[in-house]
Amino acid sequence: MGSEKTDAIVLGGGFAGLSCAVALAEKGKKVLVLDKKPHLGGRAYSFRENGLDIDNGQHLFMGCYFATIKFLKTIGTHDKLDVYQDVVVDYAEAGGKRDRLACPSWLPAPLHLAAGLLGLKGVSFREKSALLSFDRSLKSMKSGPIPEAVEKLTVRAWLTSLGLSANFQTRFFDPAAIGILNDSPDVASAAGFVQALRTMFFTGAESSRFALAKTGLSELYTDAARDFVEARGGRVISNAKAAGLIERDGRVRGIVTDMDSRFEAGHVVSTLPPWDLKKIGIPSALRGPWEDLKPAPIVGVTMKLDRPVMTERFLGMLHTETHWVFNKTLVHGTKEEGQTVAVVISGAHKQIGYSPEKIMAAATRDLAACLPEFSKAKILASKVVKEPFATLSPQPGSEAKRPEPGTGMPGFAFAGDWTRTGFPATIESACLSGQIAAGRL
Ligand SMILES: Cc1cc2nc3c(=O)[nH]c(=O)nc-3n(C[C@H](O)[C@H](O)[C@H](O)COP(=O)(O)OP(=O)(O)OC[C@H]3O[C@@H](n4cnc5c(N)ncnc54)[C@H](O)[C@@H]3O)c2cc1C
Structure with a gap:
């Protein structure tokens, strides 16, 4: 692909990079996607070994993954995602004891969650009365930025301040928080938890539905996204590791790989995670607090x-x-x-x-x-x-360090699950960041 024909280079072929490339290709742009690995999919891929079909980690999707669903619909693989109509979570503990969160689908959100929580067997009625203050607190943050005071609190500190007992936290809030935030409620900021809960429970009953891929993760999106981009004149290259950005006259013009290949384009969108991005040569204008993210x-x-x-x-x-x-x-x-x-x-x-x-x-x-x-x-x-x-790791203070997707410097835009999309670093944040960055070019 000649450099003059490339409108944008997208670094990274995971959910963020592929959803960005697909959104650009849809607008008629010629895109070049580069990924250092031999396969696409980044942190969400699958492989076969020992006769097993293995995801690199089980990934749970939600009904409120609107940008993800849009991406899958565009590439034609939406039917490989099973969105379950019922909002039911079963819990098991030692001795085969069971509990169940069952949110009635005939109730509007967030009443269906309230009914589900009230039905938990392992939590007493007295403990459940703290749900009133939980509800009030969540409603006060229904939209807009999360207040700084809450961002500074851990999930544990926020829940405890609302009067939720240790037992209630262990039985419902902790499994949800650790699943969503991928860190202990004792260290994760309440901000990401609030962002996820308010989207799941205040944007319609379908938002809180769970969804799982009916296939291996790679089959869900990587080949179809590549085909979509290539069918529109773009190109996807694996085993291509970006080593640095090319900058001239205060504008990013392209990238150079570790094999010394040079690719130039009108724009570069990086979906590299912060720990990878800071390893490549970048202009000083792009340096910032994001480099401290863990x-x-x-x-x-x-x-x-x-x-x-x-x-x-x-x-x-x-x-x-x-x-x-x-x-x-x-x-x-x-x-x-x-x-x-x-x-x-x-x-x-x-x-x-x-x-x-x-x-x-x-x-x-x-x-x-x-x-x-x-x-x-x-x-x-x-x-x-x-x-x-x-x-x-969504520790208190990390939200402010996440750059907004689509920002950066002339010719360069940040994207990736870790950018500040209003979501914790998830597949949805990745897809949304890619689409926002594509929209801002
Ligand atoms: C085990 C596991 C379980 C998870 N479970 C869930 C879940 O249940 N629900 C959920 O929503 N999310 C989950 N996640 C998070 C989700 O996988 C990520 O949020 C998402 O895949 C990130 O996508 P991305 O495109 O932003 O980044 P990545 O997928 O990391 O893509 C970045 C790409 O950049 C490439 N790259 C890096 N450096 C270079 C370089 N120098 N040059 C070229 N390419 C480079 C990488 O190879 C990678 O392919 C899980 C993650 C893991 C690992």
């Missing part, structure tokens, strides 16, 4: 079992080291003997340093405690995946 790890285990151990699509595990377990057989609609499950530990700062055997031991211990059938099951195959740089 990652939070996720550890996952996929296991093929000789028998079914759960009937639900997914379960939250209470009082355990591992947080969630997903029934991949049911979610993917696979016809197989036995069952494939995926276990997730979010905010896994400690476990990221463990050996795969130690992670496996934690997962099997928790499954055996929460799912009685698991003790009878034989593990036929398994795979531990560690993602040390899974998402941004």
